[in-house]
Amino acid sequence: MREAEENWMKEHRERTALELQERGFIAVNEYGQAHLTEKGKKRAAARLDNMPIGDDILLEIAVCEAYNVSANI
Numbered sequence: 001m002r003e004a005e006e007n008w009m010k011e012h013r014e015r016t017a018l019e020l021q022e023r024g025f026i027a028v029n030e031y032g033q034a035h036l037t038e039k040g041k042k043r044a045a046a047r048l049d050n051m052p053i054g055d056d057i058l059l060e061i062a063v064c065e066a067y068n069v070s071a072n073i
Contacts, residue, residue, distance in 0.1 A: 017034065020040070021034075023036060024037055024039045024040075025039055025040035025043055027041050057073065061073075
C-alpha cells in the first residue's frame with residue numbers, strides 16, 4: 001500500500017509541475033532544473049503575502065528538511 005501511495009504522490013507532483021510549466025509559472029532548463037518565471041515569482045509572492053505570519057518560515061524549514069539541508073533563520 002505504501003508503494004502505491006508513493007507512486008500516486010510522485011505522479012501527482014509530475015502532473016502538477018507539467019501544468020505549472022504549461023501555464024508559464026515555471027521553466028525547466030536542459031538539465032531538468034525548474035525555475036520560477038516572472039509570472040511564477042509574482043504568483044508565489046502573492047501567495048506568501050496572504051499566508052498567516054510565520055507560515056513562510058515553517059514552509060522554508062519543511063523544504064530544507066525534505067532535502068536534508070540545514071535551515072538558517
